[in-house]
Amino acid sequence: xxxxxxxxxxxxxxxxxxxxxxxxxxxxxxxxxxxxxxxxxxxxxxxxxxxxxxxxxxxxxxxxxxxxxxxxxxxxxxxxxxxxxxxxxxxxxxxxxxxxxxxxxxxxxxxxxxxxxxxxxxxxxxxxxxxxxxxxxxxxxxxxxxxxxxxxxxxxxxxxxxxxxxxxxxxxxxxxxxxxxxxxxxxxxxxxxxxxxxxxxxxxxxxxxxxxxxxxxxxxxxxxxxxxxxxxxxxxxxxxxxxxxxxxxxxxxxxxxxxxxxxxxxxxxxxxxxxxxxxxxxxxxxxxxxxxxxxxxxxxxxxxxxxxxxxxxxxxxxxxxxxxxxxxxxxxxxxxxxxxxxxxxxxxxxxxxxxxxxxxxxxxxxxxxxxxxxxxxxxxxxxxxxxxxxxxxx
Amino acid sequence: xxxxxxxxxxxxxxxxxxxxxxxxxxxxxxxxxxxxxxxxxxxxxxxxxxxxxxxxxxxxxxxxxxxxxxxxxxxxxxxxxxxxxxxxxxxxxxxxxxxxxxxxxxxxxxxxxxxxxxxxxxxxxxxxxxxxxxxxxxxxxxxxxxxxxxxxxxxxxxxxxxxxxxxxxxxxxxxxxxxxxxxxxxxxxxxxxxxxxxxxxxxxxxxxxxxxxxxxxxxxxxxxxxxxxxxxxxxxxxxxxxxxxxxxxxxxxxxxxxxxxxxxxxxxxxxxxxxxxxxxxxxxxxxxxxxxxxxxxxxxxxxxxxxxxxxxxxxxxxxxxxxxxxxxxxxxxxxxxxxxxxxxxxxxxxxxxx
Numbered sequence: 248x249x250x251x252x253x254x255x256x257x258x259x260x261x262x263x264x265x266x267x268x269x270x271x272x273x274x275x276x277x278x279x280x281x282x283x284x285x286x287x288x289x290x291x292x293x294x295x296x297x298x299x300x301x302x303x304x305x306x307x308x309x310x311x312x313x314x315x316x317x318x319x320x321x322x323x324x325x326x327x328x329x330x331x332x333x334x335x336x337x338x339x340x341x342x343x344x345x346x347x348x349x350x351x352x353x354x355x356x357x358x359x360x361x362x363x364x365x366x367x368x369x370x371x372x373x374x375x376x377x378x379x380x381x382x383x384x385x386x387x388x389x390x391x392x393x394x395x396x397x398x399x400x401x402x403x404x405x406x407x408x409x410x411x412x413x414x415x416x417x418x419x420x421x422x423x424x425x426x427x428x429x430x431x432x433x434x435x436x437x438x439x440x441x442x443x444x445x446x447x448x449x450x451x452x453x454x455x456x457x458x459x460x461x462x463x464x465x466x467x468x469x470x471x472x473x474x475x476x477x478x479x480x481x482x483x484x485x486x487x488x489x490x491x492x493x494x495x496x497x498x499x500x501x502x503x504x505x506x507x508x509x510x511x512x513x514x515x516x517x518x519x520x521x522x523x524x525x526x527x528x529x530x531x532x533x534x535x536x537x538x539x540x541x542x543x544x545x546x547x548x549x550x551x552x553x554x555x556x557x558x559x560x561x562x563x564x565x566x567x568x569x570x571x572x573x574x575x576x577x578x579x580x581x582x583x584x585x586x587x588x589x590x591x592x593x594x595x596x597x598x599x600x601x602x603x604x605x606x607x608x609x610x611x612x613x614x615x616x617x618x619x620x621x622x623x624x625x626x627x628x629x630x631x632x633x634x635x636x637x638x639x640x641x
Numbered sequence: 642x643x644x645x646x647x648x649x650x651x652x653x654x655x656x657x658x659x660x661x662x663x664x665x666x667x668x669x670x671x672x673x674x675x676x677x678x679x680x681x682x683x684x685x686x687x688x689x690x691x692x693x694x695x696x697x698x699x700x701x702x703x704x705x706x707x708x709x710x711x712x713x714x715x716x717x718x719x720x721x722x723x724x725x726x727x728x729x730x731x732x733x734x735x736x737x738x739x740x741x742x743x744x745x746x747x748x749x750x751x752x753x754x755x756x757x758x759x760x761x762x763x764x765x766x767x768x769x770x771x772x773x774x775x776x777x778x779x780x781x782x783x784x785x786x787x788x789x790x791x792x793x794x795x796x797x798x799x800x801x802x803x804x805x806x807x808x809x810x811x812x813x814x815x816x817x818x819x820x821x822x823x824x825x826x827x828x829x830x831x832x833x834x835x836x837x838x839x840x841x842x843x844x845x846x847x848x849x850x851x852x853x854x855x856x857x858x859x860x861x862x863x864x865x866x867x868x869x870x871x872x873x874x875x876x877x878x879x880x881x882x883x884x885x886x887x888x889x890x891x892x893x894x895x896x897x898x899x900x901x902x903x904x905x906x907x908x909x910x911x912x913x914x915x916x917x918x919x920x921x922x923x924x925x926x927x928x929x930x931x932x933x934x935x936x937x938x939x940x941x942x943x944x945x946x947x948x949x950x951x952x953x954x955x956x957x958x959x960x961x962x963x964x965x966x967x968x969x970x971x972x973x974x975x976x977x978x979x980x981x982x983x984x985x986x987x988x989x990x991x992x993x994x995x
Contacts, residue, residue, distance in 0.1 A: 270705055294891055295923045300884070337651035352706070353707055357703055364702070365699050366701055388645040411722070413666055497948065503909065557853055
């Protein structure tokens with residue numbers, strides 16, 4: 248028997264969790280590129296270091312992004328991955344597919360690429376992993392012909408993403424899928440042609456459970472919420488009361504603002520509407536009995552990002568409540584103002600949250616013409632160092 | 642082939658939805674968690690859709706995609722979706738198809754689970770498979786960790802949901818900074834300056850501006866830069882903008898573990914993950930030190946947290962000093978923040994636990 252060329256990686260084929268090594272080997276049977284990618288990964292496992300070089304500038308006609316250049320630092324040993332570029336393909340909203348479109352993507356990548364993919368990348372795109380420079384344009388032509396387009400990369404609008412939303416979730420307070428699709432279509436130029444200080448991400452969650460982690464992972468999260476009161480179905484409350492759910496301990500006691508009360512003899516749950524902060528806990532625990540209100544919209548936040556460069560931020564509340572109805576013009580106009588201000592003032596690789604931190608939330612609000620409201624802060628400042636403008640003093 | 646049309650955007654999701662979703666779009670009434678990995682959503686109309694969730698490895702071949710497409714054709718009228726955590730969801734409109742689908746999935750070795758109080762699929766990055774800045778591999782650690790933790794994926798036995806993610810460098814692609822348990826590739830040595838290439842390849846002002854601690858100064862003599870090594874905390878941001886500042890170091894790169902983050906707003910506001918273990922070595926192919934460290938934290942949490950408490954909620958209730966005691970993880974100088982938001986983490990009260 249021939250000795251294995253990947254003895255370290257072979258050890259990751261066993262065990263119950265799905266094995267990426269098996270997947271790489273499947274692709275390697277058909278594609279010399281995938282075979283050399285596997286070989287180079289074995290080298291990384293042996294030497295405990297990466298063997299990809301910094302990306303070069305490669306792409307397709309008319310676009311400034313969507314392709315991540317990647318080159319091997321050991322091309323003599325692994326000539327098939329001398330260049331091994333990634334194509335980011337914009338996913339349909341909510342990552343819904345019919346099998347015909349998935350098969351089309353597979354056929355295109357069998358013809359032009361390594362046969363390796365990520366379903367999906369961290370931002371949300373389908374990642375077509377690895378092809379040579381001359382194949383980029385033909386692969387893109389084929390994708391376009393099949394109705395697909397590239398996603399964002401570099402200092403551009405990155406591919407927006409959205410939770411499953413009204414397609415299959417009763418919690419959805421906004422049409423996350425339509426918002427994601429509509430904003431993606433409206434801002435194709437911003438997505439495909441990097442022109443800003445750095446990246447900008449938009450993610451859309453249907454409720455405060457935030458299943459796409461928008462508050463941590465996007466510069467502008469759109470999070471569904473409601474303004475009126477919870478809807479409680481007392482008949483269903485009684486069903487829960489007769490189940491093994493401890494309504495008082497697991498639901499009422501965990502309400503962060505003590506807005507719920509439970510009458511155990513009547514088996515009735517009530518809420519003080521003005522105290523509820525819409526955190527979703529009681530709804531998550533009793534989805535058949537408790538539902539969001541009917542006056543639905545979104546909270547818009549700003550500034551979230553991972554640590555590079557000046558530390559991580561969770562996004563900050565910008566608009567406590569806005570109705571979200573197509574064509575979402577009010578929010579699109581606000582985005583244009585935010586991008587203008589950021590473009591004007593931001594330094595290279597400065598995200599909008601870092602710029603707000605550097606120049607002040609006050610300056611930002613003025614620039615985008617939003618009024619300060621108390622919902623924007625946990626608590627007001629404790630220092631006396633604030634600015635007055637000339638028109639406010641005598 | 643014709644020249645491609647540009648800026649057409651993604652396919653409209655409406656073409657991708659199963660008929661029962663198109664019919665009941667926005668009119669779902671409630672859902673039930675039938676068993677781990679299996680959900681039933683019921684619409685106002687009385688229609689129902691069943692979801693069967695299975696684990697994926699994120700890095701998959703086109704033949705894998707064709708396999709799941711075959712399954713979706715057989716049981717789901719050709720419809721499926723992926724979740725934000727790279728799980729695969731088979732969307733079943735015909736109740737009679739649910740159990741046969743589950744049987745076939747099990748028989749073929751797919752893992753069904755990831756719902757409710759489970760460890761769902763692990764969000765992770767490219768690692769050595771396809772990134773230039775990776776301080777560790779991503780897929781290999783995830784595979785090794787999840788081989789050990791599979792029972793927590795296929796059951797709902799934890800106090801609350803537990804979200805694990807992995808980033809292979811400090812760029813932290815993928816909500817790692819707000820995960821219940823985050824595995825992060827780290828460097829421990831400053832980049833080496835390749836003076837000869839730097840002047841030719843990189844814009845010096847950009848390189849200087851990229852450093853969050855102002856550790857990079859111009860070096861006019863070499864037409865390059867100098868790094869004040871005492872100020873460098875190895876973030877690799879300069880390498881991201883300049884290839885002539887390689888930072889990877891096989892002897893010193895490794896993995897850190899952060900805990901207690903969340904993004905959901907349920908009960909408590911979203912929280913950052915906090916440093917638990919500053920460094921574990923890179924030990925491919927199965928990273929045994931990382932696997933046992935993760936397993937220890939998960940097991941201590943599973944044993945001690947109240948029902949319904951996320952990792953961070955549990956730790957905040959019992960206190961971090963108690964967390965270090967219970968997990969046996971040593972508290973070190975590395976745990977005390979000295980970066981931008983440091984002072985917000987210092988204790989400003991004489992009330993604490995022993």
